[in-house]
Amino acid sequence: MELFEELVKRGHHPDVVTYNTLIDSLCKAGDLEEARRLHGDMSSRVSRCCVPNVVTYSVLINGLCKVGRIDEARELIQEMMRKSCDVLPNIITYNSFLDGLCKQSMMAEACELMRSLRDGSLRVSPDTVTFSTLIDGLCKCGQTDEACNVFDDMIAGGYVPNVVTYNVLMNGLCKTDKMERAHAMIESMVDKGVTPDVITYSVLVDAFCKASHVDEALELLHGMASRGCTPNVVTFNSIIDGLCKSDQSGEAFQMFDDMTLKHGLAPDKITYCTLIDGLFRTGWAGQAEVLLDAMPDPDTYAFNCCINGLSKLGDVSRALHRMLELELVPDKVTFNILIAGACKAGNFEQASALFEEMVAKNLQPDVMTFGALIDGLCKAGQVEATWDIM
Structure with missing residues (x-):
């Protein structure tokens, strides 16, 4: 960006490709404000023949949609449609906007956009990416019946689904317990020349x-x-x-x-x-334990799996020994597992010591911590002792 500003100061006039490349980079880096500023700067350079084109708008709309700024993206599309034919939205523009709508679960507007693309009112036809995006969005919102209808409409309209289309629909069907239907789609794919x-x-x-x-x-x-x-x-x-x-x-x-x-x-x-x-x-x-030792660079999560297993077997001492042996820093989950294990084994002195160590390490006890302690004390008939930790 500094190099770009220096070129402008020296009297060089960046062309639309330069602007588009820079705006795209800024969007990918998450700097949408600077990207929007550059877009505005282009619009003020009409005399220098450097006006935003469909690529400029599409890149910026995609960047805005990626971070959920749907209203701004919609405004840019409307701005494009008010301008000359040179910057009318194309299918790439609409696919980016559709993807943004789907990611924000705005499925009613997403479906309306598809209808407008299908009926020709936007003068742009949907492609395989359009259908795949909408099917994926519907599936992620649990609307698998609607997704199947869109898929059927796609086939009836002469559009050819690709492996991505099938995968997103099958994933949605599986997540709504329609596995047999998803399974049957493999043969359908092969029959249509799509390789799973x-x-x-x-x-x-x-x-x-x-x-x-x-x-x-x-x-x-x-x-x-x-x-x-x-x-x-x-x-x-x-x-x-x-x-x-x-x-x-x-x-x-x-x-x-x-x-x-x-x-x-x-x-x-x-x-x-x-x-x-x-x-x-x-x-x-x-x-x-052999597998844990063979694991390259075990972290706290892996260690927690190990101590959870040892604690459930009642071997909290072994779990503590492994913690010291591996020199891993325990987290809240670690202490909750150890405290629950100690309580289950009836070793409340050890559970109390672990609780104190947890607090000393500035790890805030949560409902799991207190639940394990209270459950253990109640099962041991020490109901009155539960008031001391509440």
Whole structure:
């Protein structure tokens, strides 16, 4: 920006491409006020043949929509339509505005915009991105029936959905427990010449696992290979989580090995924490601790998974030992887990000491902290003692 200002001071006259590039950069950096100032500066340079064009407006409208400034974006579109034909909004302009409306859950206006694009009143026709954006917005607002209607209208109108269109609709269907319909869309995709990608399969795998249909998820995982699609870390994380929650920690551990050894994928924090939690939950404490030690750069979240497992097994002392051993800084969640574990084991002296340490570290006790203490004391028949901590 300083270089730009220096060029102007020296009498150079930036062209519209220079302005557009700078406005785009400012929008991406979040400096919308400076971007708007430059846009206004262009409008004052009519004599120098440097007026905003459709790209200028579209870039600025997109930037405003990204941060939820819909009213300002709408005003710019109206300004464009009041000007000459050279700056009429194009489909890129409208797609940016539609995306902004959807992200603000303004679905009534988004659907009205689509109707205007379809009936030709805006002199611009929607494209695949337009339909995909609206379908995604409707799905995220839980309006999957409306999203399916838009999809059907898209097909009937001769528009061709792409893999993104299918993925956003399938994701919406899965989140509203319409997994069978989502699953059936894979064959529909293939019939229409659209190749399912790893996102397509991962969406379905995750949905089946969350619904405790792990066998169906595994079938999908194996079916990916037959279509030449390689699973990624997200796919495996969903499978591992599903196996752990169905008390199949041994199979989950085997899946972890397949992921790393067979497919050459590096597990992320979610992989490790999911498996650590699952192993503890099914009594495989030793394997869980081995996995924690093998985890590169374990953080407090990963450590909390470990101590939560140890605490639930009643081994708070071991949990404290691991905390010191790993030299990790405990947070509020850490102390809540330890206090709950100590209370469950009936060790209120240890729970009290942990509570005092928590306060000393300027960590504010919350409802979980007091709930664990009160629950433990009540179960131990020490109801009167609960008044001392309230």
